[in-house]
Amino acid sequence: MKEKSNIFNRDKPLTIMITGGSSGIGFQAVLKLISLGHNIILPCKNISRANEVLTNLFNHSLDESSNKGEIYTPIMDLSDLSSIDSLCSEVKNRRWTIDVLILNAGLQYTGSKTPRRSTQGIELTFAVNHLSHFYLTQKILPFIDIRNDPKIIITSSEVHNPNSGGGKVGAKASLGKLKGLESGAGFEMIDGNKFNADKAYKDSKLCNILFARKLSDNFMKKKLSIPVIAWAPGLVISRDNQGFFRYSRKYNQLGQILFAFLARDILKITTSNKKAGLLLSNLACLSKYTKPGFNYYSNKIISSGKFIFEETEISNDAQRGDLSDNLWELSKSLIDKINK
Structure with missing residues (x-):
């Protein structure tokens, strides 16, 4: 990555770290941000994935005269907390400062009857969608210069809210008294109940907002x-096998195909990776999104095929200060125990 001034000016290049930038919404956001001349740190799970991302970026790049930013693809696996330590050591050694931190990576494996586990033995949805981002943020904060007017962006979902369209379908997001998390790394669900893949995802999106508020x-x-x-990008279903739903397709391919056809082609209640990626790139670099404190935006559908992106109220549970406090402390405690 080229050396650059880190004066945070929305008209000058930013240094942006983004997780989940190798596919889907994140990839489209990276394409846009690079075309605007911003510099990207895009952690990838392994060298093979990093090379694939660089090839895809090259194939999608604009003409050579455009003001492209630089990109660096260090290795970081969000299913392994020790990998985050390695990434942050590299950031320190390279003396990078970061203007915008985007916590965008997420997974869902709806249809699975049993929990998958991270390297540290934590249920994978919670580990990747919340805990690793929680840990990454703590580790990366020293490299965010407050004089540069930084911002932190977290991709959540409307399904965190049991009263939203998607949140009403199936099991609803609820963390209970965090009994599962309190019990240690081997829990199946945060609330202490038996594993439910769909609810695990919704719970993780609630965790995202509680974490954002406490931060x-x-x-x-x-x-x-x-x-x-x-922010909530809305329901995004691509026409290829990439993007967010690639994990769930492994467990219920026919169901996912039928759902995608109904939602995307008949009801027209979905948006595209490209459109959602543009929203994310706007959040990162437009000065209109610089209001201090916590802010939540949602890409809400207003009629078939039509959306409005606006500041939106979060769910009742997401507004609970006691829940955000307890989630923070238990997340920190779990990481401390793992790192001993």
Whole structure:
């Protein structure tokens, strides 16, 4: 990556770290941000994936006269907390400072009857969607210069809210009293109940917002005016085998095909990776999204094929200060035990 000034000016190149940038929404956001001249740190799971991403970016690149930013693809596996340590050591050694941190990676394996586990033995949805991002944020904060007007962006979902369209379908998001998380790494569900893959995903999206709120509260207590933005891209279903639903297709391919056809082609309640990626790139670099504190935006459908992206109220559980406090402390405690 080229050396550059880190003066945070929305008209000048930013250094942006994004997880989940190798496919789907994240990849489309990276394409847009690079075309605008911004510099991207895009952690990839392994060298093979990093090379694939670089090839895809080259194949999608604009003409050579465009003001492209630089891209670097260090190795980081969100299913392994020790991999986050290695990434942050590399950031330190290269003396990078980061203007925008985008926590976009996520997985869902709806249809599975049994939990998958991270390297540290944690249920994989919770590990990747929440805990690893929680840990990455703590480790990367020293490399975010508050003088550069930074921001942190977290991709959540409307399904965190039991009263939303997607949140009403199937098991609803609810963390209970966090009994599962409290019990240690071997839990199946955060609330202590038996594994439900669909609910595990919804719960993780609720965790995203609770984490964002608590992080913002911590900044405000330190008199740091850092925007912490959580956002919901809407229902995104691509026509290929890439993107978010690639995991769920392994467990219920026919069901996923039928659901995609109904939602995308008949009801027209889905958006595309490209459109959602543009929203994410706008959150990262437009000055209109710099309001200090916690902010939540949702890409809401208003009629068949039509969406509006606006600031939206979060669910009742997501507004609970006691829940955000407890989630923070138990997440920290779990990581501390693992790192002993």
